Amino acid sequence: MGSFTYIAPDGTVRSLEVPDGTSVMQAAIANGVPGIVAECGGSQMCATCHVYVDEKWLSKLAPMQATEDAMLDTAASERKPNSRLSCQIVMSQEIDGLVVHMPERQV
Ligand code: FES
Numbered sequence: 513m514g515s516f517t518y519i520a521p522d523g524t525v526r527s528l529e530v531p532d533g534t535s536v537m538q539a540a541i542a543n544g545v546p547g548i549v550a551e552c553g554g555s556q557m558c559a560t561c562h563v564y565v566d567e568k569w570l571s572k573l574a575p576m577q578a579t580e581d582a583m584l585d586t587a588a589s590e591r592k593p594n595s596r597l598s599c600q601i602v603m604s605q606e607i608d609g610l611v612v613h614m615p616e617r618q619v
Contacts, residue, residue: 514608518545518563521616532605536598536612537561547614554599556580560618561598562587566611570594573601589615 516536517527530539540548549560556579565573573596576584580597587595598612 514603514605515610516540516603517609517611518547519611519613520547521614530603532603534603536563536601536610538599539603540598547618548598549618550599551619556583556597556600559583559587559597562589562591562615562618563596563598563601563612564592564615565594565596565601566613567594569607569610572606572610576600587615588617588619 513529513531515527516530516539517525518540519525526545528539528543535554537548537550537554541550551560552558580600583597584591584595
């Protein structure tokens, strides 16, 4: 169990308590956090779960795989060095407290 914090483009902050093994995307969808669409349900085929990971958390994440890297190139909002697919970020003790910023749009 740990927390994820989501920051919307307008500055709205929402924090959730999330069980281990739950992705940033799954938690957002399950709790009605706006800004994540997740059209493909987490199979790295849509990029509508794009988020910008707060810089201080970047080094704590598992490395990006080739599929995620390629899919981020199709994201609707600008890709940045801290862009990740939120369906690929899963709660564990190492990332308890993770902060993500939502992009302006997902489609
Ligand atoms: S939900 Fe589709 S790539 Fe993450």
